Ligand SMILES: NC(=O)C1=CN([C@@H]2O[C@H](COP(=O)(O)OP(=O)(O)OC[C@H]3O[C@@H](n4cnc5c(N)ncnc54)[C@H](OP(=O)(O)O)[C@@H]3O)[C@@H](O)[C@H]2O)C=CC1
């Protein structure tokens with residue numbers, strides 16, 4: 499059913515979260531923005547800066563590309579000041595949140611000396627509630643499969659953000675897998691290092707003032723992020739190959755979606771950043 503944004507509906511609103519499917523979300527958000535209501539959009543509609551790239555990956559025309567420049571990419575830890583001042587926040591995708599938080603310290607410091615591989619696994623709630631053959635219990639249970647091998651739509655989003663951090667194009671391979679659990683994403687990221695790089699201490703310094711990104715001393719597990727707003731990041735160097743390995747994990751429905759959206763709202767409204775994010779209900 500198409501959602502109609504009427505003046506009555508807007509009356510007295512300060513901020514709206516939109517969690518509609520792509521295109522329907524932008525169509526609902528634009529009338530809200532026209533009424534000067536702040537918006538956190540959880541769909542992908544305002545994440546990509548170029549309308550033609552959006553059309554290429556999402557297969558539809560953008561309802562109003564003029565908003566793409568204004569939208570702030572809401573990866574809170576990396577864009578805190580811009581989020582605080584924003585009227586429109588594009589909440590990041592679940593996979594991109596895990597990949598970008600894992601790789602930004604290394605990319606920003608110029609550590610990476612070649613192609614990056616991001617190998618990600620997701621629980622089934624990442625696909626939403628609609629029924630489909632691939633998310634049917636008897637297809638998913640006791641099964642693991644790669645999907646979107648020829649290009650997942652989060653690839654341009656991860657590239658856009660890492661290119662900006664690197665200030666040059668990065669070469670990225672991104673591969674997704676569906677695994678038989680309800681929530682959680684685990685991303686294993688690999689990249690050749692330039693010589694003589696220090697590692698986990700720098701990661702800890704980089705995220706020192708970011709309560710929701712924890713740099714761990716042991717490989718993180720999705721159960722550690724179940725129902726909470728943390729992204730756990732574990733960098734190590736494979737000394738045999740001089741390759742950086744970063745494992746990250748998060749809950750796709752919390753730091754990968756609604757939790758990060760609330761974190762962004764808190765900043766946009768001048769509330770404490772962690773407000774209401776310490777004890778969350780978990781469903782499903
Ligand atoms: N699941 C995840 O891990 C993540 C999801 N997202 C994004 O968040 C958004 C929501 O995802 P998710 O909750 O998983 O998806 P679901 O498919 O579970 O839910 C989508 C909701 O939108 C409603 N809806 C569909 N079309 C319209 C329309 N034209 N007008 C009004 N309402 C509509 C549906 O209603 P009805 O049931 O009545 O059809 C349903 O309630 C999507 O853009 C998704 O890409 C982002 C990050 C992570």
Ligand SMILES: CC(=O)N[C@@H](CCC(=O)OP(=O)(O)O)C(=O)O
Pocket residue numbers: 540541542591592620621622623624625626652674676
């Ligand atoms: C397991 C699974 O199917 N995951 C979804 C994640 C996408 C998502 O929800 O994010 P957007 O908001 O960018 O659509 C997928 O691969 O399409």
